[in-house]
Amino acid sequence: MADALSLVTTLAIFAFHISTTKQINQTALIKLLLDLFALLYIVNGFSHAILLRYSSSKYGLGLQILGLCCAWVCDSSALVAGSFMGHAKLAPVVSPGKTLLGAIAGVISSIATVLVMFAFPQFSNVLPWTHELLPPLDVVPFIHQIALGTVLGVLCIVGDLVESYVKRVAGVKDSGAFFPGHGGCLDRMDSFLFVAPCLYFYSEFALPK
Structure with missing residues (x-):
């Protein structure tokens, strides 16, 4: 579940940046990296909190x-x-x-x-x-x-x-x-x-x- 959620969110982030980026530069890269960090930080934490409840x-x-x-x-x-x-x-x-x-x-x-x-x-x-x-x-x-x-x-x-x-x-x-x-x-x-x-x-x- 956590892997699927992370994959879907990652693809959504890339799709959003590709569709909204008007110019490829350092600023665009920084924004992408910040969003990916948010994915790692927030989604990973909450998804494991859910997995914990239903662990073996x-x-x-x-x-x-x-x-x-x-x-x-x-x-x-x-x-x-x-x-x-x-x-x-x-x-x-x-x-x-x-x-x-x-x-x-x-x-x-x-x-x-x-x-x-x-x-x-x-x-x-x-x-x-x-x-x-x-x-x-x-x-x-x-x-x-x-x-x-x-x-x-x-x-x-x-x-x-x-x-x-x-x-x-x-x-x-x-x-x-x-x-x-x-x-x-x-x-x-x-x-x-x-x-x-x-x-x-x-x-x-x-x-x-």
């Missing part, structure tokens, strides 16, 4: 929830820690507001989120529905959870920086106004677009079917 593992829904929680908790923790305690800038040219301490706090909070989420199935006698969300500890041991949380946290930071770079190149503050005061959908989902493919492959190759 039975924990697709739980991993979707885990990815969203990690993305939002990581972003919020990085913002709070960076605002109150951070001084060293992480990427001053791309995003002056992001700090190294904020990024570290974001990764730590991502690890904590993974540990908390994977602990839910241990309380299935109290919350019966939780045993179907994520695999038990004997399937995903503690050290694997730490590693997964670290990878997801780093991907969240990278996703946030990539979206900041795209907005800076486009000369806009927010990707839209869907959420008043918080920007558009892409501002809320930037980190998840990088997390979703990682969780999909984790579900396919590391978890029981």
